[in-house]
Amino acid sequence: MVFTFLAAVVGTLLGTALTTAGPAAAAPAAPPWPAGLTAAHLTAAHLTAPDTDYSTRLTFAVSSIDPTVVTAGGPATLTITGTMTNSGPEDLVDLSYRIQRGEALRSTAAVHDEIATPSEPVARVPSGFEPIAGSLAPGASAPFAFTAALTGADGLDIRQPGVYPVMVNVNGAVVLANGPLEARIGELHLLLTVLGVPGSTAPTPTGTPTPFNFVWPMVDVPHLGVDGVFLNDDLLTAISPGGRLATLLDSLTGPTMSTLPAGALTVVLDPQLLDELNRMTGPYRVVAPPGASQPPLSAIDQAAAAATSTAPPAATGSTAPSTNPSGDPGDAGALDIPGTVAGTGQQVAASYLTRLRAVAQTHPVVLLPYGDPDVVALVRAGMTGEVTAAQEHGREVARQVWGDLASVSAGDPTSTTAFPIDGASDGATLSTLMAGGARTGLLSQPSVEVPADAGGRPASAAVIATDQDGPGLPTVVAQTDVLGGLDKLITDHQPTGWATKVNALTALLAQQRADGTATPAVFAPTRRWSPDSAALGGLGQLLGELTRSSMIVGAPLATLTQGAQQTGTTDYPTAARDRELSPQYLQRIATDRADLAALRTALTSVSQPADPATVLDPLDAALDAAASTAFRTDPTVGEANLATVESTVQGIRSGVQIATSSTNYTLASSSSPLVLTVQNSTAYDVPVTVQLTGGEMVGLTTTDQPVQIIPAGRSQQVKIPTEVTRSGQFQVTATLVGPDGLTWGDPVQLSVQSSAYGALTVILMAVAGGVLVVMVALRIRQRLRGRRARIAAAAQGTAGPAGPGSADAGGDGHQDQPGDRRGDRPQERHSDRLVAESVPSPGPSPVPTPGPTPTPPAKATHQRSDQRQDFRS
Numbered sequence: 001m002v003f004t005f006l007a008a009v010v011g012t013l014l015g016t017a018l019t020t021a022g023p024a025a026a027a028p029a030a031p032p033w034p035a036g037l038t039a040a041h042l043t044a045a046h047l048t049a050p051d052t053d054y055s056t057r058l059t060f061a062v063s064s065i066d067p068t069v070v071t072a073g074g075p076a077t078l079t080i081t082g083t084m085t086n087s088g089p090e091d092l093v094d095l096s097y098r099i100q101r102g103e104a105l106r107s108t109a110a111v112h113d114e115i116a117t118p119s120e121p122v123a124r125v126p127s128g129f130e131p132i133a134g135s136l137a138p139g140a141s142a143p144f145a146f147t148a149a150l151t152g153a154d155g156l157d158i159r160q161p162g163v164y165p166v167m168v169n170v171n172g173a174v175v176l177a178n179g180p181l182e183a184r185i186g187e188l189h190l191l192l193t194v195l196g197v198p199g200s201t202a203p204t205p206t207g208t209p210t211p212f213n214f215v216w217p218m219v220d221v222p223h224l225g226v227d228g229v230f231l232n233d234d235l236l237t238a239i240s241p242g243g244r245l246a247t248l249l250d251s252l253t254g255p256t257m258s259t260l261p262a263g264a265l266t267v268v269l270d271p272q273l274l275d276e277l278n279r280m281t282g283p284y285r286v287v288a289p290p291g292a293s294q295p296p297l298s299a300i301d302q303a304a305a306a307a308t309s310t311a312p313p314a315a316t317g318s319t320a321p322s323t324n325p326s327g328d329p330g331d332a333g334a335l336d337i338p339g340t341v342a343g344t345g346q347q348v349a350a351s352y353l354t355r356l357r358a359v360a361q362t363h364p365v366v367l368l369p370y371g372d373p374d375v376v377a378l379v380r381a382g383m384t385g386e387v388t389a390a391q392e393h394g395r396e397v398a399r400q401v402w403g404d405l406a407s408v409s410a411g412d413p414t415s416t417t418a419f420p421i422d423g424a425s426d427g428a429t430l431s432t433l434m435a436g437g438a439r440t441g442l443l444s445q446p447s448v449e450v451p452a453d454a455g456g457r458p459a460s461a462a463v464i465a466t467d468q469d470g471p472g473l474p475t476v477v478a479q480t481d482v483l484g485g486l487d488k489l490i491t492d493h494q495p496t497g498w499a500t501k502v503n504a505l506t507a508l509l510a511q512q513r514a515d516g517t518a519t520p521a522v523f524a525p526t527r528r529w530s531p532d533s534a535a536l537g538g539l540g541q542l543l544g545e546l547t548r549s550s551m552i553v554g555a556p557l558a559t560l561t562q563g564a565q566q567t568g569t570t571d572y573p574t575a576a577r578d579r580e581l582s583p584q585y586l587q588r589i590a591t592d593r594a595d596l597a598a599l600r601t602a603l604t605s606v607s608q609p610a611d612p613a614t615v616l617d618p619l620d621a622a623l624d625a626a627a628s629t630a631f632r633t634d635p636t637v638g639e640a641n642l643a644t645v646e647s648t649v650q651g652i653r654s655g656v657q658i659a660t661s662s663t664n665y666t667l668a669s670s671s672s673p674l675v676l677t678v679q680n681s682t683a684y685d686v687p688v689t690v691q692l693t694g695g696e697m698v699g700l701t702t703t704d705q706p707v708q709i710i711p712a713g714r715s716q717q718v719k720i721p722t723e724v725t726r727s728g729q730f731q732v733t734a735t736l737v738g739p740d741g742l743t744w745g746d747p748v749q750l751s752v753q754s755s756a757y758g759a760l761t762v763i764l765m766a767v768a769g770g771v772l773v774v775m776v777a778l779r780i781r782q783r784l785r786g787r788r789a790r791i792a793a794a795a796q797g798t799a800g801p802a803g804p805g806s807a808d809a810g811g812d813g814h815q816d817q818p819g820d821r822r823g824d825r826p827q828e829r830h831s832d833r834l835v836a837e838s839v840p841s842p843g844p845s846p847v848p849t850p851g852p853t854p855t856p857p858a859k860a861t862h863q864r865s866d867q868r869q870d871f872r873s
Contacts, residue, residue: 052184053183054088054174054181054183054184054185055183055184055185055186055187056087056186056187057086057087057088057092057174057185057186058084058085058086058087058092058136058170058185058186059084059085059087059186060082060083060084060144060168060186060188061082061083061084061085062080062081062082062188062190062499062500063081063082063083063499063534064079064080064081064082064499064534064538065078065079065080065190065499065500065502065503066078066079066080066081068193068502068503068506068538068541068542068545069193069194069195069506069510069542069545069546069549070150070158070192070193070194070195070196070197070198071195071196071198071204071545071549072195072196072197072198072199072200072201072202072204073196073198074196074198075150075198076149076150076151076198076199077147077148077149077150078099078147078148078149078150078156078166078192079145079146079147080144080145080146080147080168080188080190081143081144081145081146082143082144082499083141083142083143083144084136084141084142084143084144084170084186085136085139085140085141086136086137086138086139086140086141087139088138088174089138090138090174090175090176091135091136091137091138091174091175092135092136092172092173092174092175092185093135093136093172093173093175093180094135094172094173094180094182095131095132095134095135095136095170095171095172095185096129096130096131096132096170096171096172097129097130097132097144097146097168097169097170097171098125098126098128098129098130098168098169099126099146099148099156099166099167099168099169100120100121100122100124100125100126100166100167100169101121101123101124101156101158101164101165101166101167101192102119102121102122102123102124102164102165102166103121103123103164104160104162104163104164105162105163105164105165105507105511107511107515108508108511108512108515108519110511111163111191111507111508111511112508114165114191115191115504115507115508118165118167118187118189119165120167121164121165121166121167124156124157126148126154126155129171132144132170146168146188150197150198151197151198151199156192158192158194158197158198159197160194160197161194161195161196161197161204161514162194162514163191163192163193163194163507163510163511163514164191164192164194165189165190165191165192166189166190166191166192167187167188167189167190168186168187168188168190169184169186169187170184170185170186170187170188171183171184171185172185190500190503191503191504191506191507192507193503193506193507193510195510195549195551204549207513207514207515207516207550207551208513208516209513209550209551209552209553210509210512210513210519210520210521210551210552210553211460211519211520211521211552211553211554211555211560212261212264212509212520212521212522212546212552212553212554212555213263213264213265213266213476213520213521213522213523213554213555213556213557213560214264214265214266214522214523214543215266215268215366215419215442215478215522215523215524215525216248216252216265216266216267216268216363216525217268217524217525217526217527217528217529218245218248218249218267218268218269218270218273218356219268219269219270219273219368219372219527219528220235220238220244220245220270220273220528220630221234221528221628221630221634221637222272222276222371222625222628222630222637222638223235223276223637224272224275224276224279224622224625225287225294225622225637225640225641225644226294226297226618226619226621226622226641226644226645226648227297227300227618228279228284228285228333228618229285229286229287229294229295229300229337229340230276230279230284230285230286230287230343231286231287231294231637231640231641232286232287232290232637233286233290233343233345235276235277235280235345235349236280236343236344236345236348236349239277239345239348239349239352240345240348244530245273245352246352247531247532247533247536248531248536249352249355249356249359250533251533251536251537251539251540252265252267252359252363253355253358253359254537254540256537256539256540256541256543256544257540257543259540259543259544259547259548260540260543260544260547260554261547261552261553261554262554263364263554263555263556263559264543264547264552264553264554264555265363265554266363266364266365266366266556266557267359267360267363267364267365267366268365268366268368268419268524268527269356269360269365269366269367269368270368270370270371270372270394271367271368271369271370271371271393271394271395271397271398272370272371272372272394272397272625272628274353274356274397274398274401274402275370275397275401277349277352277353277356277401278349278353278400278401279333280343280345280346280348280349281346281349281350281353282333282334282346283333283334283342283343283346284333284342284343284345284346285333285335285337285340285341285342285343286340286341286342286343287339287340288339288340288341292339293339293640293643294339294640294641294644295337295338295339295340296644296647296648296651297615297618297644297648298651299337299338299339300335300337301614301615303335303336303337303338304335306336307334307335307336353401357402360402364556364557364558366417366419366442366557367394367395367398367415367417368394368419369387369390369391369393369394369436370390370391370393370394370397370624370625371390371624371625371626371627371628372421372527372628372629372630373386373387373390373625373627373628373629374421374580374581374627374628374629374631374632375387375420375421375425375429375432375433376420376424376425376426376429376572376576376577376580377580377581377586377627378586378627379426379428379429379432380426380428380580381583381586381587381590382590383586383589383590383627384432384435386589386593386623386627387429387432387433387436388432388435388436389624390624390625390627391415391433391436391437391438392436393621393624394415395415395437398415415437416437416438416439416440417438417439417440417441417442417557418430418433418434418438418440418441418442418473419441419442420433420443421527421629422444422447422526422527422576422579423442423443423444423447423478423524424443424444424446424447424572424573424576425441425443425447425570425572426467426570426572427465427466427467427468427569427570428466428467430464430466430467430473430570431466431467431468433473434466434473438473439473439474440473440474440475440476440557440558440561441464441473441474441475441476441561442475442476442478442522442524442557443464443475443476443477443478443570444477444478444479444524445458445477445478445479446571446573447570447571447572447573447576448462448464448475448477448568448569448570448571449568449569449570449571450462450477450566450567450568451566451568458477458519459477459566459568460476460477460519460520460521460522460560461474461475461476461477461520461560461561461563461564461565461566462474462475462477462564462565462566462567462568463475463564463565463566463567463568464567464568464569464570465567465568465569465570472567474561474562474564475561475564475568476522476557476560476561476564477522478522478523478524479508479521479522479523479524499535499538502535502538502539502542505523505542506542506546508521509521509546509551509552510546510551513551520555520560521552522555522557522560527629528630579632580632581627581629581631581632585631585635585638586627588642589623589626589627589642592623592626592642592645592646592649593623595646595649595742596616596619596620596623596645596649598738598740598742599612599616599649599652599653599742600612600616601739601740602686602687602738602739602740602742603616603684603686605687605739606685606687606709607685608684608685608712609683609684609685609712610683610684610712612684615648615652619644619645619648619649622641622644622645623641623642623645625638625641626638626641626642652682652684653742653743653744653745654744654745654746655680655681655682655745656678656679656680656681656682656686656688656710656736656744656745657678657679657681657736657744657745657746657748658676658677658678658679658690658734658736658745658748659676659677659678659679659715660748661677663748663749663750663751664750664751664753672722672724673719673720673721673722674692674702674719674720674722674750674752675717675718675719675720676690676717676718676720676734677715677716677717677718678690678708678710678715678716678717678718678736679710679714679715680710680711680712680713680714680715680716681713682712682713683712683713684712685709685710685711685712686709686710686712686738686744687707687708687709687710687738687739688707688708688710688736688737688738688744689705689706689707689708689736689737690705690708690718690720690734690735690736690737691734691735691736691737692720692722692732692733692734692750693732693733693735694730694731694732694733700722700723700724700730700732700752700754701722701723702720702721702722702723703721703723705720705721707739724754727754728753728754729751729752729753729754730751730752730754731749731750731751731752732749732750732752733747733748733749733750734747734748734750735747735748
């Protein structure tokens with residue numbers, strides 16, 4: 001031993017010196033190690049690396065640990081089997097192993113610490129290694145079987161009962177460029193539970209049995225599309241022999257689980273699994289080929305209509321065909337729907353459903369909300385109605401499939417226990433679940449804060465406060481970490497195998513019994529766990545052995561919640577929040593639900609020739625499971641169902657359109673109505689009004705109009721009263737709007753031509769005409785006054801006042817005014833002058849002036865007077 005230790009130290013120091021020396025001290029590079037190296041190529045000069053440098057090169061998948069519990073009458077040899085894999089880039093050769101053990105752990109807390117951070121046990125270290133045949137290339141795997149004697153100096157030397165840490169230490173040589181390097185290349189950490197030393201006659205130590213309950217999820221992913229069509233036939237595979245759900249049910253009904261104490265097992269069931277199994281017992285349709293989209297609901301309606309037309313006439317006449325008239329979920333499966341094939345799993349589903357009912361009559365059942373929705377994410381998104389609807393839908397499905405829940409379940413009404421995924425919740429979600437009927441809870445230790453009891457033991461049940469005033473929710477605290485989250489039982493960063501989880505479970509239960517704490521233990525695997533039949537068989541044997549050894553006793557959840565004395569609060573983990581459905585996906589569900597509700601309100605507001613529920617109810621049912629936790633990792637089915645809901649709702653709304661054969665309209669007068677044709681290609685009478693937008697800016701307004709009922713499958717003209725305030729051509733948009741304010745069809749652009757004067761135009765014309773009349777009247781009045789003034793002045797022999805219209809002001813007594821007729825003015829001037837000359841001037845006669853004799857004035861006057869008379873005649 002000392003020589004080995006010294007050799008290792010010297011080898012380590014020598015290797016360090018060679019790797020840290022400068023270029024001058026470095027040995028010449030050796031050629032790459034030849035491929036296919038075996039143990040025969042190794043020499044005694046190989047170097048040894050530190051234990052931690054290559055200790056993770058081998059990864060282990062453990063398939064069995066025998067014995068699971070060491071007893072006085074059991075086998076005396078520990079055997080561990082499984083598969084090991086070379087996860088590094090170099091070959092591994094000269095493999096060997098030894099099994100080391102440590103001192104017995106002293107408390108349950110020490111067992112938890114060992115599970116979380118495995119130690120290197122050195123209480124018993126064999127002096128030699130056992131060889132492992134063969135070598136491992138990079139990425140290669142090989143089976144292993146590690147063995148060690150449980151007693152004796154050449155074995156693990158177990159002498160007392162207890163829980164012992166055990167490590168399988170695998171050594172080998174890592175083939176590097178400069179040669180092989182010996183190193184520890186793998187570590188496998190386990191816990192060895194010893195209730196009795198093999199071959200010993202000493203009595204097995206006694207203790208207080210641990211109240212125990214194992215939560216057994218029977219939850220699958222959704223497979224159902226819309227209106228009874230299955231999007232795939234994966235459920236048939238799951239319930240067939242060898243399938244995941246078949247394996248779980250076989251173990252529940254097998255002989256090993258029958259030895260469990262009463263109340264030690266609780267079944268968790270998703271009602272959607274019941275729904276799908278029930279549908280599969282009759283004719284059902286599956287989308288084909290696999291991965292194709294679901295046929296539209298119109299194809300299902302057509303298939304139903306075709307089936308109705310070939311069937312004998314019913315006794316009572318009715319309306320449009322229904323895909324599911326009787327409410328039997330198998331009715332739609334009998335239709336010949338394009339894009340689907342007939343399902344073939346009737347017998348398998350019927351058998352499975354019968355056996356599942358027998359399990360529910362034997363063990364208590366926790367019934368989840370329908371589809372196992374992501375309840376915390378829904379509540380956080382403000383969609384509490386989805387949670388409550390899923391709770392009620394789940395109870396309804398269970399009643400339809402199983403009848404009275406109380407007569408089926410072995411425990412209390414099964415829908416009253418709140419068990420969100422991973423056992424994680426916040427206060428608001430607990431309040432929502434309680435409002436929907438939850439009376440007890442099942443949460444995990446990482447998601448609650450509960451003070452330890454006086455002995456420092458974690459509480460197994462507590463009253464968890466919610467975000468509402470009240471007594472809180474009596475809750476069982478499950479140890480989900482034991483079976484759902486161990487990362488270091490095999491190797492760092494590697495997923496744990498089922499055998500190692502059972503190994504840890506055994507150790508915890510045994511140590512609790514040895515401590516005498518009797519703290520109840522509730523273990524809950526992940527929702528969609530997938531153990532194989534061998535692992536479940538081992539689990540059943542383990543629980544049976546623990547029961548026979550008085551290590552565990554059954555503790556129903558209802559009993560544990562009755563003993564809840566401490567108070568606690570929720571502590572929703574960040575990791576759980578990161579796994580939730582995305583807000584964008586949840587918003588899509590909320591939008592689809594609102595659109596569907598609005599469509600239902602619109603169609604049910606009037607009498608219908610066909611029942612809208614035949615289409616709308618399947619859409620609602622599809623949304624009930626759209627927020628399933630299964631869609632966290634694979635949303636294919638959820639997104640496919642949302643797409644079907646959206647396309648169906650949009651298809652109905654787009655079935656009512658404004659005819660676009662002609663979008664040019666002419667209004668003959670200012671109050672002419674705009675007449676549009678509305679076409680309805682749906683099977684329902686649709687109430688709508690037509691809204692015009694864009695006309696306000698161009699002088700086109702409409703008055704409120706009543707709701708128009710557009711008959712199913714017909715066209716109807718709609719008159720829209722309008723008022724036009726100007727003529728011309730302009731564009732407006734016409735939209736069909738339902739009573740709920742949502743649109744039907746697509747908006748249509750209309751070109752409107754108006755040839756009539758509007759009220760504003762008429763007013764402007766009237767005002768302009770009035771102004772013109774006033775101006776003419778003023779002009780006539782002005783001319784009359786001027787003429788009277790001149791006549792009066794002539795009669796008096798005076799020139800009249802100077803100013804406008806007098807001779808002094810303009811030579812002829814008149815100023816030109818706009819609108820004068822220039823042809824009349826010369827005659828007026830001659831007439832005025834003649835009148836003036838015919839009046840004798842007063843005063844003395846002028847003195848004659850010598851000169852030529854002028855033309856006699858009277859003659860000229862008479863000539864002009866004659867001309868005027870001729871003119872007037």
